[in-house]
Amino acid sequence: MEEAITQLAKEHRADPETLELVAQIKLLLHDQVKTRLLTQKDELQASVDELTGDIERCTNHLNMSDSESSLLHQLPALSKDHKECRAIESDAAIRRDACRDVQASLLTVKDAKCTTFQHLHKIPQSTVCSA
Numbered sequence: 001m002e003e004a005i006t007q008l009a010k011e012h013r014a015d016p017e018t019l020e021l022v023a024q025i026k027l028l029l030h031d032q033v034k035t036r037l038l039t040q041k042d043e044l045q046a047s048v049d050e051l052t053g054d055i056e057r058c059t060n061h062l063n064m065s066d067s068e069s070s071l072l073h074q075l076p077a078l079s080k081d082h083k084e085c086r087a088i089e090s091d092a093a094i095r096r097d098a099c100r101d102v103q104a105s106l107l108t109v110k111d112a113k114c115t116t117f118q119h120l121h122k123i124p125q126s127t128v129c130s131a
Contacts, residue, residue: 006022
């Protein structure tokens, strides 16, 4: 971009307005655009450096010690145990939910019977005929 502006200045050397415009554009490019680009470059470089460190750490983890290798061999058995435990847990949750449903039904029946009982055991108000 700077080359294009320099070429414009060379082509219009005699025109003071063009030379002033070229000077303003160069100043704008240097003060704002170039500064922003350098800041963005530094931020991107920091990200690249961080990612490079992450990749190196991953590579180091791939070089497993004996204990880590042992865990890797235990993984199938641990996975099987985990799946069995999850199945047991799922069955228990299903039974718990069914129990809660039965409990809710029984509470509804109990409330209905208690209401009926309370209506049957009310003392009737005395009337003229009973006096």
